[in-house]
Amino acid sequence: MSLRGWATALRDALHNTTRGSLMSLASMLSVAVTLLVLAVVALLALNLEHMAATAESQVEIKGYLCTARREEVKCSQRDLTEDEIEAILARIRSLPNVEQVTFLSRHEALEEMKRADPTQAALLAGYEGDENPLSDEVYVKVTDVEQVASVAEQIQAMSGVAKVDYGKEIVADLLAFTNAVRIGGLGLVLLLLFATVLTLSNTIRLSVYARRREVSIMKLVGATDWYIRRPFVLEGMLLGAVGAAVAGGTTAWGYVRLAPAMQQSMPFLPLVQPETILADLVLALLGLGALLGAVASYFSLRRFLKV
Amino acid sequence: MKTPSLDGINLRVERGEFVFLVGPSGAGKSTLMKLLYREEIPTSGQLILDGKDVARLPARAVPYLRRSLGVIFQDFKLLPDRTVFENVAFALECTDVPRREIARRVPAALELVGLRHKSRSLAAELSGGEQQRVAVARAIVRNPVLVIADEPTGNLDPENTWAIMNLLNQINQMGATVVVATHAAEIVNSMKKRVVALERGRVVRDENRGTYGYES
DSSP, X not given: OOHHHHHHHHHHHHXXXXXXXXXXXXXXXXXXXXXXXHHHHHHHHXXXXXXXXXXXXXXXXXXXXXXXXXXXXXXXXXXXXXXXXXHHHHHHHTSTTEEEEEEEOHHHHHHHHHHHOGGGHHHHHTTOGGGOOOOXXXXXXXXXXXXXXXXXXXXXXXXXXXXXEOOHHHHHHHHHHHHHHHHHHHXXXXXXXXHHHHHHHHHHHHHHHHTHHHXXXXXXXXXXXXXXXXXXXXXXXXXXXXXXXXXXXXXHHHHHHHHHHHHHHOXXXXXXXXXXXXXXXXXXXXXXXXXXHHHHHHHHHHHHHOO | OOOOSSOSOOOOOOTTOEEEEEOSTTSSHHHHHHHXXXXXXXXXXXXEETTEEGGGOOGGGHHHHHHTEEEEETTOOXXXXXXXXXXXXXXXXXTTOOHHHHHHXXXXXXXXXXXXXXXXXXXXXXOHHHHHHHHHHHHHTTOOSEEEEESTTTTSOHHHHHHXXXXXXXXXXXXXXXXXXXXOHHHHHHHTOEEEEEETTEEEEEETTOOOOSOO
C-alpha cells in the first residue's frame, strides 16, 4: 500500500466529509452526542468505582489476641509471650490475600487513649501494667475485599487469637453495592458503545450509498476491496475522532467546573480529581471514536463490496 | 428447479479474434460476459482465460483479473461529475498506477477515441456517443488482453453505433481480443466477423464471417 495511495484516500475522505457538509455536521453532532453521554456515564462510573474502592479500602479485620483476662476457652488464661505474638503476626502475614498487618499492643492502646482525652489521663493511669483490661490488637488489610471473610476465618482459627471482627454484614452489603455499580456501569458503557457504532455506521452507509456508482465502477476496473474501503474507513475515523473531540472537550469543561463545587458541598464524597482523569479520558475517547469509526465503516461497506 | 441461463456452452476464442455475440434478449449473452469478468460464477464447468480458470479464481485475485480486461456497457458507467480525463484516469488511479504513467497513458487513449480535445469537459456534458467513446478509452487505457462490450451501442443512434464499432475493430487490429454482444444487425452483417448465436442459454450457431441472422 503506497504512501500516495493513503494520501489519495485521505483526500477523498476529507472531500466526502466536507462535501455534504450539512449532513456531515448533523452526523458528527449525533456521534458527539452519543459519545458525550458515553463520557458522562464513564465519569459517573469512574467516580462510583472510586467511591466503592475507597469504601472497600476501609474494610479491615480486627483481631484480638489472648491475654490473661480474656475468658475464651482457647486463651488458657495467660498472657502471650512476645515470641508468641511475633509468631502469630508472621503467620497472618504469610496468609494469601493479606496486604498489610499492623499490631497495636494493649499498652500502646492505653497510651493512645490517654493522649486522646487528657482529662481522663489520671484515671487511666490506674490501669497501667498488669491492670490493663484491653487486648493486644492486630489490624489486617486484605488485597481483595471479596476474600475478607475467608482471611478472617483463618485468623480466627489460629491459637492465641481470641476473636476477630470485620463488620460482616456491612462488608456483605458493601460488596453487593460495589459489584452492582461495576456491572451496571460496564453494561451501560457497552450499550452506549453499541449505539455509537450504529450511528457511525448509518452515516457511513449514507456516504457509501451516495457513492455506490463510484464503488461499482472501482470494482469493475479492478480496484482491490481494501483500496475501495480505505477512504470510507478514514472518513469513519475522522468522523468518530471529531465527534469524540467535541464530546471530550464538553465533558472536560463540565467536570472541571462541577467537581470542585460538588466537593465543596459534599466534602465527605471521595470524587476523582479532574486533573488525574481528564487527559486520559479525552485521549481514550479520541482513540475510541476513531476505532469505532473504522469498525463501523468496515462493516457498513461489506455489503457493497459483495460481487 | 430453475432453468440455467447458460447450459452446455463450449466455446473457444483465439487471441486476437473479434467475435459478435448475437441472439434474442434473455438468451444468455450478458451472463456469458459476466462470467468472463467474474461478476457471475458458473455452477459447473471451466472458463479458461489466458491459461487461468476464472471460475475457480479466489476472491482476492478477482481485482487482478479485471485489470487485464476492458469492459464496456450499454449505459457507459461513467462518473458524471468528473471530467473526461478523470474518468479515464480513474481506472489507473484506483489500481495504484504511478502518476507519471497516468499522465502519459490517458491522453493517448483519448487521442485514439478522438476526444483528446474534450479532456476537461465533464462527462455529463457529452453526447451519448461521446460518453461511450470515453468508456472505450477507459477500457483500453490499460492495454487489456480482452475487451468485452455488452450491447455498447444499445443507446446510440446509427451514426454513433458505426463510430463505436469501428473503434472496437481498430482496437482489435491493434492486437486485443474483442467480444461484442449486440443487436445491431446491419453492422454484424457488413463487418463479416465471427458470429456466435445464443438461444435459451445454448450456442445454436457459430460461423466465421457470419451474419446477424435474426429479424432486427
